[in-house]
Amino acid sequence: MTIQEDKWADELRIVSREKAANSNMPGIIAGIAQAQHGATLYQDGTDRTKCYGNVITDASSRRNLVSPLLGDFPKAIDKKIGDLLAAEDASDVPVYKNSLIVAPLGWHLVYHDAATRTVPDDEYVLRFAVNVSKIGEGKDDNFLRRANRPGRTCEYISKPRALAAWRSNDYEAVAGEKKLAVQACIDALSPIFPELLSIDCYAKLRVGKINCKSKWVECNTTADTTADPIAGKKACKADYYQCGQRDIEPLAKATPVGKCKTAYAACKKKVIDDVRALNPAEMPGRLEFDPCLTQYNACIEATK
Incomplete structure (x- = not known):
């Protein structure tokens, strides 16, 4: 398993009302996805890093702010794959040479709804998004063409809470929600694991x-x-x-x-x-x- 590096997504950030209004969530996903392939700008020239949100400075401990990709999520994937392979006959399990690629696509507290004023001004949702893909065994990238990468994206969005509720006790609510986000994404991605692992x-x-x-x-x-x-x-x-x-x-x-x-x-x-x-x-x-x-x-x- 290879976790793609993205220092901007290692810790939780806050996408304020202003940032959410100026950069919608599809734009944030597109920008970060482009960043995985070396692109640093949107098609219109906007700096993608503006969509990551603001660094959190009011937490005395950074433990609850760490992205699930740096801990719980890879462990959950590893257990899921282990369970799938354990059910296979030893002679049927292929030898894997190509890594499972896990790419971060979001770890933010995002302003709940920038398009309407009918919600409280301080409501935010926790958003976690990730893409899991893998080049098929026996294939690889070459100079002329990239190999096909079957995969799937998961996005988890929590129920909205007041920003003060998220911030309480060093973002303790984030820690609880993180477990739900990991499980939701594992459940959403599970159907594609047999294909990625060449299990028919x-x-x-x-x-x-x-x-x-x-x-x-x-x-x-x-x-x-x-x-x-x-x-x-x-x-x-x-x-x-x-x-x-x-x-x-x-x-x-x-x-x-x-x-x-x-x-x-x-x-x-x-x-x-x-x-x-x-x-x-x-x-x-x-x-x-x-x-x-x-x-x-x-x-x-x-x-x-």
């Missing part, structure tokens, strides 16, 4: 289905030669069902879509458990499952 979950699923079906066909063919074909075929069907549970279901759950379905089922179960904890005879209404459906749809969209 769907290919294994197809092979598993073919194997189970082949065994079922072979079993039925053998049953036809027995004294009681009907009983034999019932046993074949039971074996086929067991093969699906043993070999196919774990592979299906390991796919990005399968993980979305598992998370959706867990979310629905939690909603039911929470309602029944108050009234064992009650079942939640359809609207109470809406947050689960919203998360599921976002998860499915992230797999595309």
